[in-house]
Amino acid sequence: MSSSPNLYLLIALAPLAGAILAGLFGTGFLGRPIGRRASHVITILGVLISAIGSVVVLADVLNGLRFDGAVYTWSLIGQTKLEIGFLIDPLSAMMMVVVTSVSLMVHIYTIGYMADDPGYQRFFSYISLFTFSMLMLVMSNNMVQLFFGWEAVGLVSYLLIGFWYTRPTAIFANMKAFLINRVGDFGFVLGIGLLFAYAGTMHYGDVFAQADKLATMTLPGSDWMLLTVACICLFIGAMGKSAQVPLHAWLPDSMEGPTPISALIHAATMVTAGIFMVARFSPLFELSDVALSFIIVIGAIGALFLGILGIIQTDIKRVVAYSTLSQLGYMTVALGASAYSVAIFHLMTHAFFKALLFLGAGSVIIGMHHDQDIRNMGGLRKYMPITWITFLLGTLALVGTPFFSGFYSKENIIEAAGHANVWGASFAYYAVLIGVFVTSLYSFRVYFLVFHGKERFDTSDHGHGHDDHAHDDHGHDDHGHGHHGGKPHESPWVVTLPLILLAIPSVLVGAWAVDPMLFGKFFNGVITVLPQHPAMHELNEEWHGWVAYGLHAFQTLPFWLVVAGFVIAWYCYLINPKVPAAIKSSLSGVNKVLENKYYVDWVNEQIIARGLRALGRGLWQTGDRGIIDGLLVNGSARVVGWVAAVSRHLQSGFIYHYAFAMIIGIMALVTFFVLIPQ
Numbered sequence: 267m268s269s270s271p272n273l274y275l276l277i278a279l280a281p282l283a284g285a286i287l288a289g290l291f292g293t294g295f296l297g298r299p300i301g302r303r304a305s306h307v308i309t310i311l312g313v314l315i316s317a318i319g320s321v322v323v324l325a326d327v328l329n330g331l332r333f334d335g336a337v338y339t340w341s342l343i344g345q346t347k348l349e350i351g352f353l354i355d356p357l358s359a360m361m362m363v364v365v366t367s368v369s370l371m372v373h374i375y376t377i378g379y380m381a382d383d384p385g386y387q388r389f390f391s392y393i394s395l396f397t398f399s400m401l402m403l404v405m406s407n408n409m410v411q412l413f414f415g416w417e418a419v420g421l422v423s424y425l426l427i428g429f430w431y432t433r434p435t436a437i438f439a440n441m442k443a444f445l446i447n448r449v450g451d452f453g454f455v456l457g458i459g460l461l462f463a464y465a466g467t468m469h470y471g472d473v474f475a476q477a478d479k480l481a482t483m484t485l486p487g488s489d490w491m492l493l494t495v496a497c498i499c500l501f502i503g504a505m506g507k508s509a510q511v512p513l514h515a516w517l518p519d520s521m522e523g524p525t526p527i528s529a530l531i532h533a534a535t536m537v538t539a540g541i542f543m544v545a546r547f548s549p550l551f552e553l554s555d556v557a558l559s560f561i562i563v564i565g566a567i568g569a570l571f572l573g574i575l576g577i578i579q580t581d582i583k584r585v586v587a588y589s590t591l592s593q594l595g596y597m598t599v600a601l602g603a604s605a606y607s608v609a610i611f612h613l614m615t616h617a618f619f620k621a622l623l624f625l626g627a628g629s630v631i632i633g634m635h636h637d638q639d640i641r642n643m644g645g646l647r648k649y650m651p652i653t654w655i656t657f658l659l660g661t662l663a664l665v666g667t668p669f670f671s672g673f674y675s676k677e678n679i680i681e682a683a684g685h686a687n688v689w690g691a692s693f694a695y696y697a698v699l700i701g702v703f704v705t706s707l708y709s710f711r712v713y714f715l716v717f718h719g720k721e722r723f724d725t726s727d728h729g730h731g732h733d734d735h736a737h738d739d740h741g742h743d744d745h746g747h748g749h750h751g752g753k754p755h756e757s758p759w760v761v762t763l764p765l766i767l768l769a770i771p772s773v774l775v776g777a778w779a780v781d782p783m784l785f786g787k788f789f790n791g792v793i794t795v796l797p798q799h800p801a802m803h804e805l806n807e808e809w810h811g812w813v814a815y816g817l818h819a820f821q822t823l824p825f826w827l828v829v830a831g832f833v834i835a836w837y838c839y840l841i842n843p844k845v846p847a848a849i850k851s852s853l854s855g856v857n858k859v860l861e862n863k864y865y866v867d868w869v870n871e872q873i874i875a876r877g878l879r880a881l882g883r884g885l886w887q888t889g890d891r892g893i894i895d896g897l898l899v900n901g902s903a904r905v906v907g908w909v910a911a912v913s914r915h916l917q918s919g920f921i922y923h924y925a926f927a928m929i930i931g932i933m934a935l936v937t938f939f940v941l942i943p944q
Contacts (some may be wrong), residue, residue: 353407385429
């Protein structure tokens with residue numbers, strides 16, 4: 267098999283075919299000729315075909331293959347073609363492999379996790395459609411197709427977050443995700459529109475070829491640089507999709523969806539779309555230091571402050587969700603530092619270990635009979651050995667343990683921030699450095715509370731003492747494993763096999779890929795970095811191989827920050843559990859701010875939403891009812907009625923009345939023409 271447009275179409279369309287078959291013929295929409303088993307076989311086969319094809323494409327790309335061409339012309343507007351086309355290069359090929367491989371693991375895992383859920387076929391249809399949407403996004407060679415994939419992943423995420431549509435909290439969560447993403451997408455559309463208006467094309471290569479010309483233009487009617495405005499608008503789209511402050515609030519609430527989709531949304535697909543997009547548009551972002559400064563500051567705020575929220579969470583999935591927010595902040599800092607290859611490298615390593623942690627959390631939830639509160643767990647290591655060891659490996663990768671995959675990407679992000687040459691870089695450097703300690707603390711807090719220490723679960727009944735927080739997140743998730751008491755148990759093989767397969771790259775892929783992806787020629791000709799942004803040059807000067815880099819880490823501050831987080835978590839949650847309660851009591855004001863998530867939700871709901879409701883009500887009362895209906899529509903009708911009511915009195919039926927009116931009319935006309943000078 268060799269790469270060709272037909273192979274690219276097969277990779278993109280195979281998951282779509284599975285989604286259509288399972289969705290139309292497995293859900294009752296067109297009957298149910300396809301059962302539960304056939305639905306998962308068809309969709310898994312489609313994703314497997316895509317995964318194998320993606321690996322073939324990556325191998326060809328490593329041998330020098332490049333492809334940039336259209337496969338279908340969708341519309342022709344004047345001389346502008348709107349096309350469906352593919353851009354196959356190292357960036358897209360790597361993303362294709364990550365998306366399809368993680369999606370394949372999630373598909374297999376879903377067989378066990380959603381075993382008896384009544385929406386089984388519908389769920390497989392959705393996640394397969396999600397995979398197709400993401401592939402269209404990362405394979406696109408033009409902004410039209412990029413926007414199609416961008417909106418498609420947003421739509422399917424809406425369907426998946428609200429998958430259990432009978433729960434009001436799930437409906438609230440998916441509407442929240444949809445609306446917040448609309449804010450970001452508005453900026454994204456403006457950015458695309460500006461580039462199209464001044465470049466005259468939607469094709470990436472043609473736009474990038476005009477980058478220098480665009481960099482000299484200003485926005486009409488202002489002294490703002492056109493490229494700066496366009497890049498910031500594009501990044502606002504990334505802020506929504508990749509959950510950057512302040513458009514991040516939707517992501518923790520998306521835990522209302524089933525755990526497999528939490529892994530798919532938060533690991534390799536939707537939230538990384540924004541990171542991928544900025545890296546793809548690096549030839550434009552490099553020409554705007556203002557945009558890069560904006561990006562690095564936004565990323566630094568998320569990396570530190572959203573990570574801190576993970577320390578107080580009691581729901582196992584929400585801790586991992588806040589970890590995702592923090593790691594997305596790290597990727598964004600790398601983008602702002604012009605270390606685009608480092609951001610993509612962390613995107614790749616993060617995809618594997620974060621999918622592992624989410625699926626591991628789901629395995630724990632199964633074993634705990636669907637209790638998600640980590641305060642009700644403890645000592646699970648002996649009951650769930652495979653889940654324990656894989657979760658530990660994912661945790662070690664997340665915190666940046668030397669020689670694990672996350673270490674190579676996170677350490678390089680920290681160093682890139684230290685070498686960045688844009689405003690806000692110093693703040694970003696210290697934020698990501700402190701974030702290392704925060705990440706270690708909340709990660710090992712979860713690990714120790716779940717797998718070590720005293721057993722805190724109740725085996726006498728099925729309740730397990732769901733608190734309100736846990737219940738709101740996943741209390742409904744009693745699908746297919748029996749909501750009953752008894753001791754925890756290891757999950758079935760369809761759940762543990764993906765954990766094992768994801769653990770392997772979580773440990774090894776960093777050391778294997780760091781040299782070619784960051785310091786080799788892998789991204790040559792794909793990512794643009796200008797000389798005035800020296801971060802990657804400095805990293806290259808300090809690079810002496812993955813072994814030396816790992817050994818040197820034991821002498822660096824980030825490693826000891828990881829150790830500090832580990833020791834504090836171990837002492838506070840295993841040795842002396844009274845310490846966290848004492849800290850919480852002494853810092854009650856800080857804890858209140860953290861519990862309210864910096865009041866971002868309050869601002870969104872009480873100020874922005876209420877303000878928009880008041881504005882909408884005012885527009886309805888004044889604009890719609892008052893002006894449009896009252897003045898224009900009903901007002902014109904009343905004028906016509908008044909004229910008719912008056913004029914009817916002139917219709918007396920007497921001939922002499924009509925003759926008199928004619929005489930008066932003639933006199934008026936004569937007077938008019940006499941008085942008006944000719």
